[in-house]
Amino acid sequence: MESMIKKFQQRFKKVQREMERWEELQSRLLSQFRNASAIIQRLQVLKDIKNYGSLNCVDGIGDEVLMRQMASLQKILILMNKTLEEFHSITLSLGKIHRDARQMVEGGSNQLCVKKLQLRIGVKPTLADCLDGLMLLHEMHQSEYHLKTSLVSALSVLTLKPNPGDLSALQQLLVDQPNIPIEEVQNIFNIIFAEEIS
């Protein structure tokens, strides 16, 4: 029983590492998003030849600058999609950690009854706590991944008809990560590693 909880705790450590990677990706995605939205906001200005001032003496400058910015934007969008793929791989890995854990509990000879699942030894978490925690963390990240995917596609739609308000709303959602409430996550880890905290 105790060894099983130890195994679970190891799994949570693994989840923690995945979540650290998630944070790295999050800041990467954010800076990509900021770059993209800076370009999108510039596009309208760049389209108007009146804004080129003295540069107008250079034949064709407007088209060329605009084309370069569009190309940069295209590249950034591709990079963002790559970042999304990495987010996806994290959700897959969290899913696998949860699935494996469930099999460990349910499968094979050591089938555990409900009572055992909820058996509490000192400050240690119950097996049910562990299973629920893993499931919750997986679900949070999975929903957040879906949200990010739709934010990125909303961004590419905005390229055509930009609106500063929409852009900042999207960015705020991206920053907030509403599907991963920090307190709740902290709470899960507090329960699992209660003995280390006290």
Add this chain to the structure above:
Amino acid sequence: MVDRSRTENLRMEALDPATPSSSLSSYSYSKAVNTDFRSPSSTASPLPPSVSRLWRPAAQRNLRNQWSKLAALRQQWNSAASSGRSHATSLVNAYLSEKYMPSMELGVLSDMSDIRNKASWKLFKQQELHRSKVLSSYKDLVYVVTQMVRLSKSMRCYLKASSSTPLVQFSGCSEDMNDPGDGGGIPVFAFRSISCFEKLAEELVQMFIFELNLKRLLVLELLSLRCESSMVKRFNWSDELYAGEYDDLSVCNLYSGGASEPVKPRLLVSKSDVPTARRTQKLNHETMQVYLTTWLVEVNIDSDRVEEIFSEIREEMHVNIS
């Protein structure tokens, strides 16, 4: 602080250093160079075979040297262009803040006497500082391009005619009219003759020359930024931006002696040679944004092609130059 957001809109986000670019011409370019490996004069080598054997290592050494210097200069260009951009952004931000100072909502501070004037004065001083920094970045860019031009013309390796020693020696400058310095057009490494290397270098350097010329226009505009109250000199295209600039520009073929002024900027991809008249308009916030963006995107430099040229050279020489 009403205008703060306006000002901040202008702040440029740092983009990926490798600014993406695209040029449709790049493929046709590389094909043209690839099919023409040997120079037309490759039929008759003026060097006797024994000398030719010695010429090759000397020519290889020289080319390796020049190309690794070119690669270093390109990095120098990147860093000068990027610091120039951040100075330009600071300059524009200080200028816009000063411009909007009279209408700025100061809240409790408005009770303080003379606060607006003091703030404006400070912003004006800031602009002075940023102006000098923009100019010094421009100088760095000019220096880089003059060095590139010099290097691109030093690809050849000539036989040194010396009677004092029986040893065969080579040098970078021609002493004999009959020696073109290209070893008779033989491949220096695997495939390419000296003139192929020269063509690639010229194609590369040309991009930077054109971009330098465009950046000069931007520097000129940025240095001329001023609010109505202040006494900032408005530069003309024919003004020398620093002492000796015209000598440097002549090296890059950017100074037209006939017109007694620098060549008018144009795009490398543009077909028309005739510049349209320079229109002076009221400089607004949007124009500043366009200027800074134009500085950033380097329309005349096809960075994919630059990359391609360096990797072709690397492959040919079997060395790592970066």
